[in-house]
Amino acid sequence: MLRSRIIPCLLVKNKGLVKTVNFKDPKYVGDPINAVKIFNEKLVDELVVLDIDASRDNREPDYKMIANLATECRMPFCYGGGIKTLEQAVKISNLGVEKVALSSSVLQDPELITKISNAIGKQSVVVVLDVKKTLFGGYDCYILNGSKKVKGDIVELAKMAQARGAGEIVINSIDNDGKMSGYDHKLIRLVRDAIDIPLTVLGGAGSLNDIKSVIDEHRIIGVAAGSLFVFKGTYRAVLINYPSVEDKKLLNSLLP
Incomplete structure (x- = not known):
């Protein structure tokens, strides 16, 4: 039976794990490999890792870091950041990464979506908006x-990505990034109603109730979060966490 996926999203800057607010002021919160090891133990549905500065700084993806993460991951792994060519996407896929996340490069050259989709499979191509x-x-x-x-x-743009061969769309709210004040349901509804491929939403989760509200309203969907899974409590102490098996069953309890 299909169910919603609950997905930690890790942001990487200079090989370190960071968290941002509105895409600004990255705060170092630890080592990404250590976070992956903890998420392995917690049986997460899927993991997304984004190198937040690679494309902006015009850098190649850090293949060594990606390989280390892929080797450690025991769950489906999606990597994004700095992927500008078909060759880079294929190389990353060959490192054991199940999905490649594309943004800047494919919004400037949409044909790249088709090329990568044809090479590694539609199910492995994620377009991040x-x-x-x-x-x-x-x-x-x-x-x-x-x-x-x-x-x-x-x-x-979402329809274009689907037509070009994307297998999934990720909608990331810059306004809600790091705020932990809930998801933008209007934005989710706009995109959900426009596409037929899987949709994952990111930006705003502050509690499991926020995740549940998305699943309740939008049904089978990917619900990603960053701060919720790396911070704990009012003072945002760093603590890698994830819903228990029982919590995940409850979050999906209204699905047919």
């Missing part, structure tokens, strides 16, 4: 770690 609200209640999409706005409506 980093989204910010406009003054008039709409949404703009940004690339290069939120520093450059992309032309086009968010719904049309």
Whole structure:
């Protein structure tokens, strides 16, 4: 039976695990390999790791780090950051990474989605759309770690990615990043209603109730979070955590 996936999203900067707020002020919170080891023990559904500065700094992906993470992971692993060519995507896939996450490069050259999809399989291609609200209640999409706005409506960009061969869309709310104040349900609904491929949402989770509200309203969906799974308590002490098996069953309890 299909069910929603609950996905920790780890941000990496200079090989360290960091957390941001609104894509700014990255705070070092530990070593990504240690976090992966803990998530292994907690039987997570899937893991996403994003190198937040690779594309903006025009750097190659850190293949050694990716290989180390892929070797350690006992769950499906998605990596994004700095992937600009078909060859890079294939190399990362060959390291044992189940999915490659694409953003800046494919929004500037959409044909790259098709090339990578044909090479490693549609199910392995994830397009990440980093989204910010406009003054008039709409949404703009940004690339290069939120520093450059992309032309086009968010719904049309999601449809384009699907048509080009993406197997999954990730919607990441820049406004809600690190705030732990809940997801943007209007944004989720806009994209969910427009596409037929799997959708994962990121940005805003502050509690398991926030995750449950997304699953209750939007049904089978990927629900990703960063701060929720690396911080604990009012003072945001660093503590790697994840819902128990019982909690996950409860979160999915309303699904048919």
